[in-house]
Amino acid sequence: MDEFQFIKHIEQNFYRQSTIRKGTGDDAAVFTQNYQETVVAKDMLVENVHFSRKTMEPFHIGYKGLAANISDLAAMGASPAFYLVGISIPPNWSIKEIEDIYNGFKAISNHYGMDLIGGDTVSGNELVLSVTVIGFVNKNRIRYRHLAKDGDVVFVTGHLGDSQAGLHLLTSATSMERFNDVDYFIHRHRMPTPRVKFSKAIETIPRVSLNDISDGLASEANEIAEASQVDIIIFDKKIPSHPSYNQFPLNDQKKWKYFGGEDFELLGTVSPSDWSKLEEAARISDTRLSKIGYVSDKKDRSGRVYLERTGQSRIQLKKEGYNHLSR
Ligand SMILES: Nc1ncnc2c1ncn2[C@@H]1O[C@H](COP(=O)(O)OP(=O)(O)OP(=O)(O)O)[C@@H](O)[C@H]1O
Ligand SMILES: Cc1ncc(C[n+]2csc(CCOP(=O)(O)O)c2C)c(N)n1
Ligand SMILES: [Mg+2]
Ligand SMILES: [Mg+2]
Ligand SMILES: [Mg+2]
Known part of the structure; x- marks a missing residue:
């Protein structure tokens, strides 16, 4: 199979999104859009950085590669619509394995009604995926990180630390x-679940600041605090974890839930007066929701995050976590 036959092979033969004018098959894709805001994000997945052939099957690589991108759309409040895939294929990967990566894309894109509308195919030494996603959101419902305000409740979806616990089990x-x-x-x-259902369910709430957790809670909380110029206080004992999480060494538990990343849960802040609406949204979207802290209303704020631990002094939770260029 050559490059052009490969592209023919992975093209969709119908599109789910009615706004598409041209998907794959020309120099670029075309879609029409009139009243909503268009949201675009890109995340890459690289062999031996994000996965190894020992930790992930090809299907999982495709699934997680698109899930990580959809998670950024959810973190903006946007509904996923389109995706584009850049792929560098090493000679030692079979066409069957590449097909399985695309089966991973198909499985999760199907679930969200997304269409593959373009990409690029090259040969290379390592498997590299560069995925771009496009989604839409109503103008006054964009969930910027800079929207946190004094006195807000800080919340998180799901359990934290699970993904790195899984990686530990796969590699230890x-x-x-x-x-x-x-x-x-x-x-x-x-196969992480991007929190699209929850993100859509909170649409009735006018103001929510939101970030998805790709690099760990500490890193993402600092991004909200810096962007909003507020101080965030988090209660250590309120961080939600799976009932079996305590079977792992204490040091690892702490490391993974604060600094591990790849959980793709949503971290955000909301006005206390909207908390009950948030709880209702969590209920209807079948999403676990935890109140983990608050935004300080003191005047001397500096865009920092603090951790409260029972019986111990308050410490600053620094912007540490997964960082590709920490050298
Ligand atoms: N090489 C780059 N060129 C241009 N913009 C970039 C580049 N890398 C990151 N950005 C932009 O920087 C911002 C932050 O990107 P970052 O990748 O940290 O966020 P994220 O995708 O939410 O996190 P993660 O990649 O850990 O999932 C985004 O606006 C992103 O588009
Ligand atoms: C084999 C293997 N080794 C290490 C890791 C851990 N890991 C890689 S990237 C990342 C953060 C998110 O990346 P990004 O910022 O690019 O979204 C993490 C926690 C893994 N998944 N597989
Ligand atoms: Mg990114
Ligand atoms: Mg993000
Ligand atoms: Mg990152």
């Missing part, structure tokens, strides 16, 4: 039989 030398809920943690690592 100790036998998996020693652990409970192995399949759960591995699934959370390989």
Whole structure:
């Protein structure tokens, strides 16, 4: 199969989005849009950085590559519509394996009614995916990070630390039989759920600041605090974790839930007067929701995040976490 046959092979034969005028098959894609805001994001997945052939099957690579991108749309309040895929294919990957990556894309794109409308195919030494997603959101419902205000409630969806726990189970030398809920943690690592349902369910709330957790809670909370120029206080004991999470070494538990990343949960802030609406949205979207802290209303704020631990002094939670260029 050559490059052009490959493209023919992965093209969709019908489109779900009615706004599409031209998908794949010309020099570029064309879609029409009139009243909503268009939201665009790109995230890459690189062999031996984001995954190894030991930790992920090809299907998972495609699934997670698109899930990470959809998560950024959810973090802006946008509904996913389109995606484009740049792929560099090494000679030692079979066409069957590449097809399975695309089966991963198809599985999750199907779920959100998304269409593949373009991309690029090249050969290379390592498998690299560069995915671009496009979504839409109503003008006054964009969930910028800079929207946090004094006195807001700080919340997070789901459980934190699961993804790195899953990676640990996949890579550590100790036998998996020693652990409970192995399949759960591995699934959370390989096939994370972007919180689109929750993001749509909170549409009735006028102001929410939101960030998705790709680099860890500490990093993402600092991004909200810096962008909004507020101080955030987080309660250590309120961080939600899976009932079996306490089976891992204490140090790892702490490391993964604050600095691990790849959980793709949503972290945000909302006015206390809208908290009950948020709870209702969590209920109807079947999403776990936890109140984990608050935005300080003191005057001397500096865009920092602090961690409150029972019986111990308050410490600053620095912007540490997964960082590609920390060298
Ligand atoms: N190489 C680049 N060129 C142009 N803009 C970039 C580049 N890398 C990142 N950005 C932009 O910087 C901002 C922050 O990107 P970042 O990747 O940190 O956010 P994210 O996608 O939410 O996190 P993550 O990649 O950890 O999932 C975004 O606006 C992004 O588009
Ligand atoms: C084999 C293997 N080794 C390490 C990791 C951990 N990891 C890689 S990228 C990342 C943060 C998010 O990246 P980005 O900022 O690009 O979204 C994390 C936690 C992994 N998943 N697989
Ligand atoms: Mg990114
Ligand atoms: Mg993000
Ligand atoms: Mg990152």
